[in-house]
Amino acid sequence: MSAPQNPPEWLPPLFPVSPWSETVMEWLYAVFRRDFIDMPTRYDGCEVWFFPERERDKELIFWHLVEREDPPGSGNRLPDFRRCERLPWARAMLDNFSAPEIKAWDYVEGDGDNRTYVWLEALDYVIVMKRYRDGRRRLVTAYCVDYESKRRTLRKKWEKRLK
DSSP: OOOOOOOOTTSOOOOOOOSOOHHHHHHHHHHHIIIIISSOOEETTEEEEOOOOEETTEEHHHHHHHEEESSTTSOOEEEOHHHHHHHHHHHHHHHTTTSTTOEEEEEEOTTSOEEEEEEEGGGTEEEEEEEOTTSOEEEEEEEEOOSHHHHHHHHHHHHTOBO
């Protein structure tokens, strides 16, 4: 894990998720609505959007921001308390992508997709978006980087980023 660091001034505090309840999920959804539906989201001057599909009465992307597949590959998604706590960080990081604490880059994946990564490395949180030719980005996911192998992968992508 990265060395602990004082959070940047622009970063909101962690969202309180303990004790856990369905009410907490509704509060998180209110944060998501405020940050990604009620206010236009931009990255580097271009629109950030997501598919409008809904599942369990909420946008599918919301679930990708607050849940993780457990076990991986099972299709079974459960709340990830670390993702939930950091949900308010996503908008703040997109708004402050050029801050010195953030590594933000484009990378062409093996399948040819152009992805944008916005990584607050010292605090182990990354946002992933698909980049389109017109500069717009589609929000794909955001998560805590909780394995050293994932950190190594992100660092390699940073080193091989598009410049």
